[in-house]
Amino acid sequence: MRADAQKPPVRLKLSVSPKAETILRGGHPWLFSDSIRSQNREGAAGELAVIYDRKDAFLAIGLYDPDSPIRVRVLHAGKPATLNESWWRERLRRCIEARSAMFAKDPNTTGYRVCNGESEGWPGWVIDRYADTLVLKIYxxxxxxxxxxxxxLLGTELPSSRVVLRLSRNIQSKDPAWRDGTVIRGEPLEGAVVFHENGIAFEAEVLRGQKTGFFLDQRDNRRLVGELSRGRDVLNA
Known part of the structure; x- marks a missing residue:
């Protein structure tokens, strides 16, 4: 075996346009393919790509996707950081702690979003909770x-009976190891999952329904409709 055969691969390095520098410094989580001025080599899907500015200083790091116009989904920007398991665990814990604080006084709600994609540093990734079922949607x-x-990490930080994987249409055929609408961890599931929202029971078709199976972002609207319609006959048209 040659001595250089065991060398780790050179880190994927990208330099970007001045406009992209400004956008990334402003916190935008996407780097588009047409904003890349140069890169040191071809990259594989999921590889960590380091983005540098015009002065060759660290700008950001993210997940590289050679088949998407969103070439890099930024995970971290600012000062250099090591994205190891501890880093991922801390980011996940921040989401879990935020939801724990939000729903601590509302035990009658067991359906909510745990990780909200780009807005919480998880670009192209969301996790919804329906009672004891977690639904992971990847874009x-x-x-x-x-x-x-x-x-x-989910198994230790947010234990559940099962984890269901949902994939956006554009990536459903990318990796045969991962299939849309399957239980990838935990107990098998047949039919809908029952969860509660403001004390009312709902069913979510997490294996085949739209998005992750329910429109959890309409929780406040459903509560408002309940308040306005209390004691009245209502036509759902």
Whole structure:
């Protein structure tokens, strides 16, 4: 075996346009393909790509996707950071702690979003909770190489009876190891999942329904409709 055969691969390095520099410094989580001025080599889906500015200083790091116009989904910007398991665990814990604080006084609600994609540093990735079922929806194949590690973190930080995987249409054929609408951890599931929202029981078709199975973002609207319609006959047209 040649001595250089065991060398780790050179980190994927990208330099971007001045406009992209400004946008990334402003916190935007996407780097588009036409904003890349140069890169040192070809990259694989899910590889960590380091983005540098015009002065060759660190700008950001994210998940590379060679098949998407969103070439990099930014995970961290600012000062250099090591994205190891501890880093991922801390980011996940921040989401869980935020939801725990939000619903601590509302035990009658067991359906809510745990990780809200780009707005919480998880670009192309959301997690919804329906009682004891977690539903993971992925919008980029760049997440596939990291799934096992992240599922292990979920198992320790947010225990559940099962985890269901949902994939956006554009990536459903990217990796045969991961299939849309399947239980990838935990107990099998047949039919709908029952959860509660403001004390009312709902069913979510998490294996085949739209998005992750329910429109959890309409929780406040459903509560408002309940208040306005209390004691009245209502036509659902």
């Amino acid at each position: 980029s194949a760049a997440w596939f190489p990291h799934l096992e590690m992240l599922l292990n």
